[in-house]
Amino acid sequence: MTNNEYDLIVIGAGSTAAGNAAGLGKRVALIERDKLGGTCLNYGCDPTKTLLHTASVLYHARHASALGLCIPQAEADWVAEWSASLWPWKSFRFIWQLTMKKQSVLKDVWQK
Numbered sequence: 001m002t003n004n005e006y007d008l009i010v011i012g013a014g015s016t017a018a019g020n021a022a023g024l025g026k027r028v029a030l031i032e033r034d035k036l037g038g039t040c041l042n043y044g045c046d047p048t049k050t051l052l053h054t055a056s057v058l059y060h061a062r063h064a065s066a067l068g069l070c071i072p073q074a075e076a077d078w079v080a081e082w083s084a085s086l087w088p089w090k091s092f093r094f095i096w097q098l099t100m101k102k103q104s105v106l107k108d109v110w111q112k
C-alpha cells in the first residue's frame, strides 16, 4: 500500500460505510477479520429470524390438531436445520460481495 492510495480505510465489513464512501467516488480499503456482512448478516438479524421462524413452524405443527390436522411426529433436527439455513447467508454474502465489487471496494478486501 503506497501513500495516498486510499481516501478511507474501513475496518469491519458490517456496515455500509465502505460502500457509501465508494459510491461517493472515494478510494476505499476494507479490512475484515471474519465474514463479509458482519453480525447482522452472519450471526444476528437474519440467522436469528430463520431460527424463530423454524421454531414457529414446529410449534404450529405440534399444535396442528387444534386445526383438525394430524401431524404425528413433529421433531426438530436442529443440526440439519442449521446447516440448511446456512445457504441463504452464503448467497447474501456473495451478493454483498458483488455489490461491493461493483463499487470498487472489494478489489482490496482483506478477509480470512
Ligand SMILES: Cc1cc2nc3c(=O)[nH]c(=O)nc-3n(C[C@H](O)[C@H](O)[C@H](O)COP(=O)(O)OP(=O)(O)OC[C@H]3O[C@@H](n4cnc5c(N)ncnc54)[C@H](O)[C@@H]3O)c2cc1C
Binding pocket: 011, 012, 013, 014, 015, 016, 031, 032, 033, 034, 035, 037, 038, 039, 040, 041, 043, 044, 045, 046, 048
Ligand atoms: C442476535 C442478534 C439479532 C439482531 N437482530 C437485529 C434486527 O433484527 N434488526 C437490527 O436492526 N439489528 C439487529 N441486530 C443488531 C445488528 O446486528 C447490529 O446493529 C449491526 O450488525 C451493527 O453493524 P456494524 O456494522 O456496526 O457492526 P458489525 O455488523 O458487528 O460489523 C463489525 C465487523 O467488524 C469486524 N471487525 C471488528 N474488529 C475488527 C478488526 N480489528 N479487524 C478487522 N475486522 C474487525 C467484525 O468481524 C465484523 O464483521 C441484532 C444483533 C444480534 C446479535
